[in-house]
Amino acid sequence: MKWTSFFRTIQAKLIIIYVLLILIAMQLIGVYFVSAMKNSLTRNFSQDLQERAELLSVLASDKLGSTAETGENNSIESLGAIVTNLFNMDGAEIQILDATGKVLITSNPAHMDYVGRKNTQTVVSRALQGSKDNEEYIIDEDNVRKKVVAKPVFNKGKIVGAVYIVASMKELYTTMGRVNNIFISGILLALVLTAVLGVILAHTITHPIKEMTKHATAVAEGDFDQKMPVFGNDEIGQLSEAFNYMTTRLREALLVNEEEKEKLASILTNMSDGVIATDEAGRIILMNRRAGAILGVDEDELSGSDIAEVLGLSGEQTQTFTEGTYVSMLLQMSPEAERSYMIRVTLTPIHRREFGITGTIAVLQDVTEQEKLEASRREFVANVSHELRTPLTTIKSYSEALDDGALDDPPLASRFVGVIQNETGRMIRLVTDLLHLSRLDNKEALIRMQQADVLEMLEDVADRFSFQMQQKDIRSEVRVEEGLQKALCDRDQIDQVLDNLVSNAMKYTQPGGSIAMEAAGAPGNLLAISVQDTGIGIPKKDLDRIFERFYRVDKARSRSMGGTGLGLSIAREIVLAHGGTISIQSELGQGTKVTFTLPLAANEGVAT
Structure with missing residues (x-):
């Protein structure tokens, strides 16, 4: 588990990436190098054989030509000495063939029994036919790769024989194996050095990241005094500076937010109106003290309750409320209790872009006294109207009676006039009392103590x-x-x-x-x-x-x-x-x- 978690870290990934990059690069370079070296060695080996064969064909031209004309073997013997002494090669065999393909000379003592026999190799047949570029690769019975070269020998325009060389490539491939081993050792050494350097380099990258992660965790937990060390002027250093700047701004923003939150909490606590906040489902998430006082409960008791049930909203009122429209309504609370009071509820939806309605703010106002004052005002107006109407009606009736002829009856007229005077005096007293009350209400009555x-x-x-x-x-x-x-x-x-x-x-x-x-x-x-x-x-x-x-x-x-x-x-x-x-x-x-x-x-x- 520990190694599994390690391989998931950025440090392990960076090391693996470095090692893989070096490995891929070395592999590509090795393939190209080995291929080029193989081609170069093979080409040089083949070219050396071709040059030897060409030189031997030139030297053998006169010898084979004079032997064919005179039938003497001195030329063959001298040619054999040249092949044996001058063109001797380790792991190679040189044969001089006559025009019929018969072996005249061989440089390999073990194959002296080949002399006089006919060489039936394909390259030999093509050389005797006049083809100059005759070479092929063969693998002998000992599983050794060999290169075969055959060159025609011309004398006076006629083919008088051929030069046949077969050389072992074992040493060449041994050399290539040693080079491959050296190259593999170099790759392994490079990979080890790369891994070590990768660990060091990855540490220089991941260490600031680990430090930043530790500081970011501390900031997330509320410790805004963390200061990220700046390790340089590179991108990570710039990121550290940006992190420190972000932490400072975040601390300032949270301080401002806390200050605004405290102001809002103070405002909500000391508001004369009750405030209730709900979520999108209508559940109460916040209530100030005044709302609890209006509803007669503790503000913590109703947390999570349905506001429709708390306010006793009807089905129609609840539907209007859930539709997210601005609603203002007058509710009578506790109508069956001894203390019945009236509250005005204003419901305002909270909209958030792309999310729709996310909650509702309900403002509660206790309008019991206001409604009582309004009822008293209406009653007062009605009483004043009634008090004035009665004497006015009496005065009108008696004045009409006087106008209709009661003036001609002095005793009756005198009684009617007396009634009118009494009602007029009553209205004057009423108006005087009302004016006196008005002055007292408006603090206009001067009190001389x-x-x-x-x-x-x-x-x-x-x-x-x-x-x-x-x-x-x-x-x-x-x-x-x-x-x-x-x-x-x-x-x-x-x-x-x-x-x-x-x-x-x-x-x-x-x-x-x-x-x-x-x-x-x-x-x-x-x-x-x-x-x-x-x-x-x-x-x-x-x-x-x-x-x-x-x-x-x-x-x-x-x-x-x-x-x-x-x-x-x-x-x-x-x-x-x-x-x-x-x-x-x-x-x-x-x-x-x-x-x-x-x-x-x-x-x-x-x-x-």
Whole structure:
């Protein structure tokens, strides 16, 4: 396994490539060299034989010619001496043949029995026929390759014989074998040196790559302080510099990305709107804290949940959502629970080029208070319209009656005019109260804070309503805690609050009842003023809405008593403008107590 993994490395591949290249190059060179050497040696060997044969044919021409004319053997003997002494070759045999192909002379003593016999070799036959280029290769019984050459001998234009040479090529091939062995040894030595040099050279290439791999792995694991050493100015050195530059830029990019991610996380965490991110299948992958607060769950609990189920989307809404279109919808959450609230959900698809829709961003807004305010506004407009329509309708009816002839009846006309005046006064009071509320809402009502005597302020209120209380047989009582003298307030505004509270108490208190105004200290250096009656009281279900504008417990009775339904609302706004609070306590059939607080003057204190 270790060697298998080694052969898969670049270093092993480079070594193998170098060795194979050298091997192929040496093989090509060896084949060419050996082939050229073989051809050269063979050619020289053949040329030497041809030259010897040619020289012998020239020398034998006169000898064989004179022997043929005189029949003497002296010429043959002298020719034999020349062949034996001058043209003796190791591993070669030279024969001089007459015109009939009979062997006259042989240089091989072992073949002296060939003398007188006829040489029937093909090359000899062609030479005796006059062919000059007669040579061939033969292999003898000892498996030795030999070269055979035959040359015709001419004398005076006639063929008088032939020269036959057969030479062994064993030494030539032995020489070629030694050369091949030397060449193979050189190849092996070159391969070993190449392998060694290949290891060294491959190491110089693979070592920077290994270093870069190690540094790249460290960078991939988040260690961006890695610095790749530069080993030179070659391509690998340039790659190392590019790697270092890439690491620096990647570190800077990740730092910027982390910074942007933290900014985005901070923005998502502190957004007033809830944000939910989903994948392409609608599963929740991210939710900020505000979204969890709106849905009443922890943001980690819904990870992987289907957003359609979490928001309770209908089938049609889910289909629109999955189609990837921009959707804005108003949903009522927990309609069966005690706390029912409204949220506005805006679904925006996330598109990625070539991938289509890859997710959805859902923005959640809790619009419960907004919807309540909108409902209150609609109710307020409806109430104002209703409050104005009733007196206007009455005024119109009575004015038409006067126009139709009631003016001619003075008692009737006087009563009609009185009704018109009452309804007009009612509308004026309504409009005045609305303008007062508008100024308080828009912070346009100027509050002139000054010290006011608490006892004097309460007694003045009792004096203003004393006549009306006497008529209804209602007793009044003023109580101020000992030590309390001055309050810090706008006297005119607080007088209006007290007038509204006492007026309401008188309306709903039966004859023989009582109304008590009390001032006492309260925690926080405050003054608590209360107006308590023994009237009919207010049902508990109406206490939470009693300070709403135009809200009446008994609408018909309140309107018949001339109220506008804005008195308690104005009182609350005035008290709030002073930095105080107002509350109401009531038991049906037992009476009502309204308490509000004001700041005490700087030199006043609460008795302990």
